[in-house]
Amino acid sequence: AIITSYNAESHILNYYHTSENGSNIFAIGDLIYASNSNAWNVIENISAIELVIEGCKVKVAAAEMMTEIEEELARQVALKNFQKKLVSELSMAKEMPSMSMALKVPNYHVSQGSLSYQNNENYSHITSNSFKNVTDEPLSTLSIDVDTASYGHMRRYLQQYNEFPPVDAIRIEEMINYFSYDYPQPNGDDPLTIITEISDAPWHNEHKLVHIGIQGKKIDISKAPASNLVFLIDTSGSMSDDLELVKKSIEMLVDNLREEDSISIVAYAGSAGLVLRPTSGADKRTILSALNRLQSGGSTAGGAGIELAYKMAKQNFIHDGNNRVILATDGDFNVGVTSEGNLTRLIEKKREDHIFLSVLGFGYGNYQDSIMEQLADNGNGNYSYIDNLLEAKKVLVKEMGGTLFTIAKDVKIQVEFNPAKVKSYRLIGYENRLLNKEDFNDDKKDAGE
Template identity: 65%
Template sequence: MKNLVLFLSFVLFGINTIAQHTLKGVVYDDQNQPVPFANVMIKSITDDQLIKGQTSDLNGAFLFERISESKVKLVVSSVEFEPYEKTIDFKKESTVEVEVHLKAGAKLEEVMVISRKEVHKVQSVSAYKMSSANVVSASYGYAGGSIGNYNPNYNTEAYDHIEENGYKSVTKEPLSTLSIDVDRASYSNVRRYINDGQLPPKDAVRVEEMINYFSYDYETPYGNTPLKVTTTYTTCPWNTNHNLVHIGLKSKEIDMDEAPSNNLVFLLDVSGSMNNPDKLPLLKKGLGLLVNEMRPDDKVSIVVYAGAAGVVLEPTTGKNKEKILESLNNLSAGGSTAGGAGIKLAYKLAKENFMKNGNNRVILATDGDFNIGASSDGEMVELIESKRDDGIFLTVLGFGTGNIKDSKMEKLADHGNGNYAYIDNILEAKKTLVNEMGGTLVTVAKDVKFQLEFNPTHVKEYRLIGYENRLLEAEDFNDDTKDAGELGAGHCVTAIYEIIPAGSSESHTDIDPLKYQEEHDSENAHTDELLTVKVRYKLPDEKKSTKLELPVKANRIDFSQTNEDVRFSAAVAAYGMLLRDSKHKGESTYEMVMKLARDAKGEDRDGYRAAFVQMVDMTQLLDKRDS
């Protein structure tokens, strides 16, 4: 018996030893400089299947632990470098350290030259196949030159004009109706401007996207309801005569290991305008992070568009990550921008490979420049709307500077059952595509709308902060054919109303008293209810909406007594108003914003709130309007 115990101990010890192999190292270029965000994989020697994958950190380092195989193949790849392979043998030692030195790869020289006549001819066919090695660079130079030319110093960024929301009289307009918004693009775009040492254009500042960039610890839904609403009625920190109504919406969270399988089509802009480090190279590294998170049953296809649109990668499962990464790494920019043809082809591919119980999504990554084919906002929106009823959702990722078509990309996302994010650096790519992958990729509710009815007994006038391009007519709330916002898994949505209490002598509405209507003529007006919040939503595969209704009591608490989420989101709202130089900013200052944000920073596990405070500090130094 004793011998049997000893034998089993040796066996278990041997198994445990095998399971504890570690591989660590650093990736360098041929100048001995660290290469961050390189794709690092270990594969099976016997069948070449992927075992584990990751990207190197900012110092080029990587670490694999608990490797059970005694021998593996190390494969490293990165943009503009030749692939690297090495066999790692753990027989002699349980921990192996390596230095990977990548050699610069030969740049592709082939040039895609397509005349205007030829472009139209190519676009007249449904699609054509191209290998990733043939998606190539074109020369670029002066703006306004021939097709395919691009001047990186020529700024054509475009933003829709925002007419800031004003106050509404409760007796004249008691209902406020809006589509929810989970886009975050405005925040990272504003950050890009601040980091570049300049204030953003006012129209680049969408306050609701600034607020919704952050996650909040709202109550999570339970049961079969995919969302839950929480409300707070409090004083206003930038105007002591006003109050705030804070509304938080939280969607249910999903364990991504148990989430539906993904059918993803990457629709990638490889036109000449993408030929900058903060565009196509960043795009490839960012999507590489997402690929490394893929499961075996997930599928990825890649469609590119430049002078024309083509399929670079047929549907490929997560078992072949190295093939997907190789296709990404081989892409290079050149040509003009046939965005319309690319969108049609991407949706066609997504529909052909549709997963009935899965997540079917097109991920469009671009600087937003659509200059050939369907190019006007109206045409592109019409095209996207025609595809959304197929059960295919849309994610739009914006990249780069000087050429960003923010207004167009926001419209595409809004009308295509989708969301829009702006990627200004690799950490933002990680936040959007890895940390918040559920919210970005998995839709739990669609066509989500808010409608608030204010009680004139307690509220004289109200103003919605932000959401200017998300406002709906009152009758749209009950109209199930009216498109509205989509809510991803684990998403938070925040809406803040600034209100003037009943009895105040202050008024911002210049409307004559109504002659034939009585004020406060309802018995319900004489209650302690401040307002009623109503929410409508549809499940992703349904066409009929469900309504939730929540009365809110007029029990106001002091702003200092509210929770961290209410105080931090109010700080971000005040910052947005300062950037827009809003006439409603009241006594807001950058110092006030920083103090509110610091005091409400909370756990801040990922450091986003601390980074916000730093950005506000930088803004104050740039903005001479606020001393």
């Protein structure tokens, strides 16, 4: 892409380029309400657009995305207007020292004309892998990972805060997992195919970069096993700004449910308990009505929380089906289990009963990434971060077959290096997925995915 304009005041870049077939394409970088006043006209006058919103490329037909673009544009413009108003009020406060201000702004505190960002987000510390001598340790053993949340966090920090994310917010394997690499599909009945590549390391001329990719068999959703999905939705006060995004995200998934699929909804905090009993995917009106009744508020669990969600999943268990609890939260939650250890043990037990847990992260400012990744890991599920409708569509619609259906459990990788050819190696990422070499053949050792 060619950068044609840069607004130093708002740190907004506008990108323009042309597609291969010569049709005009307008790509929006960073914030959608870019300073170019003609941006919206450009979008309306083309047959196809390639949006680069918050760093995520999504190529779609303009007609399909126009409503979502309008909603996102309206949201961003409203935010910009609020920011202008806030700056104006802050300027006035500075000119009048006797004036006391106490505005409630998500993640910001305003007092006596000063503005400070309140970041209580929590990420587990990551110590990067070091080089291993092949003579001493020829085997590199790890469990695979299908999470993608780190990419969303990076995008959010760059877009919303104009700053680099915390070092521990970035798990490199999740950054790589976020994108599709067009790997070839497995042959015949094989569930997986392995791809290997080697090239010069771009950051060190004397080093080689080895790329090992695993492609699972793509599932035709229309022919996929029936799904028994239980949404456990955080409706506590900390989710008040994000509950509408949660609802719209789930609505996208509901549109793709079949008659043989089932969905239940459990909420905790403001809207407590069972919101929707197991309901056929064909009864979309009932499902959407239940979603619309959700309201945020409160700070404690409304009932048994996650235990109730697992109870619903067990009652409606589908043999040889996709049985899954999907937790939507910012991680700052109390789901009815007295401690984090008890919560982990409960999820591990239910995993053995073939009821898996996936986690959808929402929100910012008080986001608790560390516990959310751990829950998905122990629940044999995946962990994604959703910050807009485009990301929701990517996770819950376009990649539904890859994120909600299991084709293999506890997948492990063991790479053996030849000391005659390789002096040392370093695994990039996967710091919390490392296994001992003997774990590779131990089927009792959980691999997390």
